[in-house]
Amino acid sequence: MVTIIIPTYNEVENVKKIEKQLAKIKGDIEVIFTDGFSSDGTYDLITYPKIRETKYRSNQMNAASKYAKGDYLFFLHCDSYIGPDCIKVIEKSNLDAGCFTLKFHPTNPSLDFIEFFSNLRVKRKNIAFGDQGIFIKREIFEKIGGYKAIPLMEDYQLSMDIKDHGYKLKQVDYPIYTSSRRLKNHPLRTGFMMKILQKMYRKGYDIEKIAKLYKKI
Numbered sequence: 001m002v003t004i005i006i007p008t009y010n011e012v013e014n015v016k017k018i019e020k021q022l023a024k025i026k027g028d029i030e031v032i033f034t035d036g037f038s039s040d041g042t043y044d045l046i047t048y049p050k051i052r053e054t055k056y057r058s059n060q061m062n063a064a065s066k067y068a069k070g071d072y073l074f075f076l077h078c079d080s081y082i083g084p085d086c087i088k089v090i091e092k093s094n095l096d097a098g099c100f101t102l103k104f105h106p107t108n109p110s111l112d113f114i115e116f117f118s119n120l121r122v123k124r125k126n127i128a129f130g131d132q133g134i135f136i137k138r139e140i141f142e143k144i145g146g147y148k149a150i151p152l153m154e155d156y157q158l159s160m161d162i163k164d165h166g167y168k169l170k171q172v173d174y175p176i177y178t179s180s181r182r183l184k185n186h187p188l189r190t191g192f193m194m195k196i197l198q199k200m201y202r203k204g205y206d207i208e209k210i211a212k213l214y215k216k217i
Helices: 015-024 057-065 086-093 109-125 138-143 154-164 187-202 207-215
Strands: 002-008 029-035 050-052 072-075 080-082 097-105 135-137 169-179
Touching (some): 002 015, 015 080, 057 138, 057 154, 072 086, 086 097, 097 109, 109 169, 135 138
Parallel strands (some): 002 029, 002 072, 029 050
Antiparallel strands (some): 072 135
16 A cells, blocks of 8 residues: 655645546555645644644644555656556556656746756756655655654755665656746746755755745745
């Protein structure tokens, strides 16, 4: 079984969309929504099993993982679209950890450029971000201590923790369509700024300061 964990915060426009997707997914799954105390009514709209956890998406996902019964944990963003065969792909892969092939919607040439290098990063460096649909065997997730309780870069850090423990995060050839809402106005500038923030994180800058800079992008 695969446990799909969906963190939310003020996603009232996307809850019903993703619930329609979940209803079409084939295979043995359980779903846990984990809400960061939304102020727009998101929590009340969720019809699947749900919990509330304050402060940081990393904490939301860690909290949900404690209730999970699946052999795999699949962390899915609320504004992403994944096809009905995704669970079969995860189980057939038998990977320790992995992610899907990123596609943006709507897209344009600039977003295609970012998409290409995001997927290349996984193949070359085994580092994935949340919009690529990270999945991991539950026993390994628990072994490495889950997500670090940080306000940003939790997926980046998880990828590094996976490598540090002797495992590899690999990409599967199955698309996940992610909203380009965060990038749509200035995609290349936003992508460039994200690279700078990642470099700052690697060099040990204060993550709280990095998170504040991220909010200004």
